[in-house]
Amino acid sequence: MRLESGPGRRAGRSEGRRWLFADQLGPHFLDDPGQSVLLVESRAVFRRRRFHRQKAHLVLSALRHRAAELGDQAEFVQAETYGEAVRADGLSVCHPTSRAARGLVQRLGVEVLPPRGFVTAPEDFVAWAQGRKRLRMEDFYRDARLRHGVLMEGTEPVGGAWNLDAENREPPPRGAQRLDVPPPPEIHEDDIDAGVREDLDRWERDDGIEFLGRDGPRLFPATRTEALARLQHFVTHRLPAFGPYEDAMLAGDPWMAHSMLSAPLNLGLLDPMEAVERAEAAYRSGAAPLSSVEGFVRQLIGWRDFIWHLYWYFEPEYRRSDELRARRRLPKWFAELDADAVEARCLSDVLAGVRDRGWVHHIPRLMVLGNYALQRGWQPEAMSDWFHRAFVDGYEWVMTANVVGMSQYADAGRMSTKPYAAGGAYINRMSDYCGGCRYDPKVRVGDDACPYTAGYWAFLERNEDRLRNNHRMRRPVQGLHRLTDLDALVEQEKARGSRAP
Numbered sequence: 001m002r003l004e005s006g007p008g009r010r011a012g013r014s015e016g017r018r019w020l021f022a023d024q025l026g027p028h029f030l031d032d033p034g035q036s037v038l039l040v041e042s043r044a045v046f047r048r049r050r051f052h053r054q055k056a057h058l059v060l061s062a063l064r065h066r067a068a069e070l071g072d073q074a075e076f077v078q079a080e081t082y083g084e085a086v087r088a089d090g091l092s093v094c095h096p097t098s099r100a101a102r103g104l105v106q107r108l109g110v111e112v113l114p115p116r117g118f119v120t121a122p123e124d125f126v127a128w129a130q131g132r133k134r135l136r137m138e139d140f141y142r143d144a145r146l147r148h149g150v151l152m153e154g155t156e157p158v159g160g161a162w163n164l165d166a167e168n169r170e171p172p173p174r175g176a177q178r179l180d181v182p183p184p185p186e187i188h189e190d191d192i193d194a195g196v197r198e199d200l201d202r203w204e205r206d207d208g209i210e211f212l213g214r215d216g217p218r219l220f221p222a223t224r225t226e227a228l229a230r231l232q233h234f235v236t237h238r239l240p241a242f243g244p245y246e247d248a249m250l251a252g253d254p255w256m257a258h259s260m261l262s263a264p265l266n267l268g269l270l271d272p273m274e275a276v277e278r279a280e281a282a283y284r285s286g287a288a289p290l291s292s293v294e295g296f297v298r299q300l301i302g303w304r305d306f307i308w309h310l311y312w313y314f315e316p317e318y319r320r321s322d323e324l325r326a327r328r329r330l331p332k333w334f335a336e337l338d339a340d341a342v343e344a345r346c347l348s349d350v351l352a353g354v355r356d357r358g359w360v361h362h363i364p365r366l367m368v369l370g371n372y373a374l375q376r377g378w379q380p381e382a383m384s385d386w387f388h389r390a391f392v393d394g395y396e397w398v399m400t401a402n403v404v405g406m407s408q409y410a411d412a413g414r415m416s417t418k419p420y421a422a423g424g425a426y427i428n429r430m431s432d433y434c435g436g437c438r439y440d441p442k443v444r445v446g447d448d449a450c451p452y453t454a455g456y457w458a459f460l461e462r463n464e465d466r467l468r469n470n471h472r473m474r475r476p477v478q479g480l481h482r483l484t485d486l487d488a489l490v491e492q493e494k495a496r497g498s499r500a501p
Contacts, residue, residue: 016090019110021101022063023395024268026224029094029116037074039067040085046209053200053211054219054358055392060196061222062267068192069223083108097308098396099316117268118308119276119301120144125309135310135415138163141302150276150297151283151290158283159290163298167291170244171430178253179245181238184260185229187218212390213337213355220263220359220392227264234259235278235288243292247363249431251349258361259296262393265304272300310405310415311397319381319400323412324419324463326377330386331498334373337390341500344451346433347372358392366420367427370407374421375455376498377462380410418472421459424450439501445485445492451501457483458493 017036020029027033041063046056067076077085088109095115096102105112115122120140128143129135142162145151151158173179203209221227234242241257248256264270279296282288333341339352350364360369365387373383384403388394405411409419424441428434434441439450444457460467460480467473480486 016092019086019091019093019105020066020268021093021096022059023097023266024094024117025062025066026117026268026271028271029268034073037070038086038091039063039070039074039076040082041076041078042080042082042085043078043203043207043209044081046203046211047207049389050210050212051389052213052354052358052392053215054213055389055394056200056211057193057196057215057218058220058222058263058358058392059267060199061193061218062269064192064196065223086110100396117265117271118305119148119272120305120309122309122312125305125313129309129313134413135313136417137302137306137415140306140309141298144301144305145297148273148301150301151280151294159294164243164291164294165298168243168246168295170248172245172248172250172432176250177432178250179241179256181241181257182233184238184255185226185233187221187226189218193218193222213358216356219357220260221269222267224269227261227269230264231259231261231270231275231278234261235282239279239282239288239292239296241292243289243295246295247430249346249361249363249368249427249433251345251432254353254357254360256361260359263359265300266393266395266398272304276300306415307401308397310401314401314414318411319384319404321404321410321412322380323410324377324408324466326374326380326408326410328377328379328498330373330378330382331500333500335386338500343438344501345437345439346427346431346452347501349433354390358390363430366407367422367430370403371420371422371452372455372501374408374419375452375459377459378408380404380408383408412466413470418470419459419463419467421456423453423456425453427452444483445489449489449492451496454489454493457486457489461486461490 017038018030019038019040030037041060064076067074079085082104086108092111092113093105094113096105102112124147125140128140132139145157145162146155197215200211200215204211221230238257238259242259245256250256261270261275265272265275276297279288279293283290283293332338334351337351337355339348339355342348342351346368350360350368353360353364354369370383380403384399387399387403388396401415405415407420409416424434424439428441438448440448441450441453443449444454457480460476464477464480468477483489
């Protein structure tokens with residue numbers, strides 16, 4: 001694993017100007033509040049890849065808001081490429097979040113400092129990981145809790161258990177259309193947002209730059225002030241309900257009790273430890289239950305850091321892993337977010353959420369979108385790229401192990417113990433989607449066969465030899481041949497092909 005490079009490795013500080021990428025916008029990326037700053041807006045980034053329109057808006061709004069906040073302290077350059085705007089003399093940058101960006105700053109001769117915006121240091125992760133046969137988030141998470149003293153009483157976890165996930169798997173309240181929590185603070189767009197929208201319209205109209213999804217009002221923080229307000233509101237009003245319904249889905253409530261902090265965290269507007277400290281303080285004061293706080297903390301110092309470190313620890317070729325030989329291309333209806341082409345209520349609603357907001361929470365991502373792709377054998381690398389481009393909080397480091405390793409199980413267990421494949425029964429239990437859907441989650445063959453129920457068994461049949469020795473999949477694989485209609489099911493799913501369900 002090679003993260004740091006250049007003379008800034010030891011001290012982690014550098015005199016002179018600091019280049020801030022658009023995901024390094026918080027004060028913790030500067031050595032002192034008055035440090036001179038370079039901010040670069042590169043149009044080539046949006047020319048090379050087709051991002052969600054709302055993601056492009058959020059990133060540009062955040063970058064321009066930071067430039068406005070810094071005023072004369074910052075040089076803000078709008079250019080076709082970074083290379084046109086960057087001169088290395090006296091310039092430093094905190095370690096970028098992608099291999100491509102790291103290669104760029106190294107070619108430009110910019111001093112590279114250790115990464116910021118994460119909790120566990122790279123050298124500590126490497127020391128933890130080396131010599132282990134398997135890398136598991138739960139093991140890393142416990143090490144991080146101890147190392148950083150989070151939710152601990154001496155060397156023991158508060159409450160006596162490291163992981164309270166078993167308490168955080170409640171289905172949505174029966175008959176509810178929304179959780180009984182206040183919505184997150186509304187974002188109020190300003191003149192900077194108006195300017196961003198005008199530029200994006202012009203790029204589409206005159207410059208041949210294309211976007212994915214629909215435009216809409218900005219839904220996520222683009223400034224540190226907005227991010228802090230959302231953090232405070234979440235800890236005060238939404239955190240208590242977050243844990244129990246963390247995995248639940250409601251068609252009429254896309255936000256549930258989630259923090260909606262992933263986007264500002266990944267823009268660097270918040271440091272993850274300040275969110276962790278506020279959540280722990282809520283528990284210590286009795287304002288939030290331990291199960292909710294532990295679940296939130298696990299997302300930040302456990303899962304988020306784990307995924308970041310795996311991006312660098314695994315070889316660059318990891319993103320092309322395909323141990324299940326999933327070779328099918330993403331169908332156009334999915335790639336283009338054509339939710340109206342889909343009859344399956346869960347998939348249609350979740351795909352519409354991506355189209356209209358550039359965001360759905362982690363269970364629709366994993367158990368609706370990822371689960372369907374896994375069952376159909378779509379290319380893992382293409383799925384990872386799609387998640388990167390289609391989500392406002394998507395970045396290469398975020399999606400590589402999340403999608404390739406966890407969602408699509410394409411690494412055959414290097415970072416996850418089992419494929420996250422499930423039939424319609426799971427979706428029926430954890431959501432209100434199945435009521436009113438034209439498909440029946442209990443039916444696997446026929447006109448009303450649920451595509452998830454049928455797809456689950458078709459996935460097992462296709463990958464039986466590869467999954468037979470996985471101890472967590474042994475019973476499902478054994479159950480495969482007790483199905484009397486397996487042959488008909490397999491033929492049915494082959495005939496479905498890439499059609500929208």
